[in-house]
Amino acid sequence: MKVLVPVKRVIDYNVKVRVKADKSGVELANVKMSMNPFDEISVEEAIRLKEAGKVDEIVAVSVGPQQCQETIRTALAMGADRGIHVLHDGDTEPLAVAKMLKALVDKEAPGLVIVGKQAIDDDCNQTGQMLSALLGWSQGTFASKLEVEGDAIHVTREVDGGLQTVQLKMPAVVTSDLRLNEPRYASLPNIMKAKKKPIDQVAPGDLGVDPAPRLETLKVEEPATRDAGQMVEDVAALVEKLRNEAKVI
């Protein structure tokens, strides 16, 4: 079975993000970029399936600017077999990416697509679901455990109050949650070897997709800073403040 794993290049999770002065977005110049952490989890899961003999090829896909090749290389160094880079400068929105992924799925015919549940830059949490709808495939979202058995896949999901396990018929789309696994980091020898693994480059047009944005960003702002706490004399004063100042009761 072949597995397709989309990997997005995002601002590294350790970076303290700053909003641009004109509020049009966040500062990207000279900022460390890395693979979206949920996508790392997806790559790791695909590698574990391969190590367990359930998968024979892992294809990592990234949509974005030229530097996405580094993100794909990271996946290849971890253990993916080859990469596909859809070269696109400019914003990527979930629907356009889902359409591109659908076109690639049609071509590659994987048995499983493991998508991160969300990207930590826009927190959309949409691409996996949109892809499953476009494909008409089953979906198992927010997977914290995944087991492949024959042509079925068991996906355990963390829901309010416990764990829910669903059985999907493959081919399927699964989105990975934080506790699915702890991804390995690539060893240095594997990084050197990954140099030789192939990465194909295509344009959105080759996939029949128009990547033009359909959403307009009006304004990006820093979260409001928290004011210092206040000490109140007694319960009555607290209630008074909650009612008249905070207006929450």
Added chain:
Amino acid sequence: MPDNLSTRPPTDPAQQELILAAVDKFLERDVVPHAHDLEARDEYPFEIVEQMKKLGLFGATIGEEWGGLGLDVSTYSKIVERVSAVWMSVSGIFNSHLIMAAAVERFGTEDQKRRYLPRFATGELRGGIALTEPDAGTDLQGIRTRAEKTADGDYILNGSKTWISNSIQGQILAVLTKTDPSAEPAHRGMSLFLVEKNEQFRVTRKLEKLGYKGIDSGELLLEDCHVSADNLIGGEEGRGLQHILGGLELGRINVAARGVGVARACLDESVRYAQIRKTFGKPIAEHQAIQLKLADMATQVEAARLLVESAALAYDKGERCDMEAGMAKLFASEAAVNNSLEAMRLHGAYGYAKEFNIERYYRDAPLLAIGEGTNELQKLIIARQLVKRNPV
């Protein structure tokens, strides 16, 4: 002097970024959480070493044909800087190991390379360099360890070595000896052997230190230790000092990179703390006396890093770089010593407390001024080269 075997093509910047990102992940996950406790107990970091084997660090500068990564020193020094910024001792575990490997790769016979380099690269066989003796450190030509040729052409080694890093947990060392104690000049009678530890080459003492804990520093005794002629590096007597000095340029750049790492760690913690700690109603970063410290510390880090980069670049091109490596080592180690004390002042009592990292940097930094050629010696090397390169 520098032979072009040491030249390495520069690593592609994108590739270098991936390598450094992997090192950062290793540090964050496997070193940061354990460094403080292991260091406090002066305990050898066995698990970290296992992770380092998996990561491939023991083969960082060993050629790809021997199973190493074949990294250029420019990339390697950036790895050393990062590791040292977290815990300097961890870098020591692969640094002198790789100096031993460099001596074999640059000067060893084909048979020696084949027998040892692949196992050095995986970390299966680890070690370091045994030069210093109780009565000779800077003045290596004054060593007393003897290697006497036997009738069958092999050697019998007798003597003692001290302050040898990686000698307790490592299995093999490059040992500097005298094959001809009467040679003039003395270095013509010096030879370097690869010696595996055994009953006749054993550790007699683990040394207690101010800092640089966790990594093993041992005193060793060679007692009628039989060593095959096949283990004389390069197969020819009288070249030992030259072989080891060739590796010491790498060693000096490497210690300089450690200096940058420690100096930067002191700076980073200080910049953070200065914004959090408040006195007289404002963060101490807003007091001019603290700003002056931060500015000086940052400038030291930047200058030290540039010196290391330029020495590493010269080394990678196969150019003579003893003066450049000496300058980088001198400046960066002093930057580490200086910044660790400044960071302590800036942190006040917290800098002095065992709970935090600053006092560890303060105890680790001075080694950089002593090891791999004292800073006094570096100045002599720099001055000699200056005169030699600029004759009237």
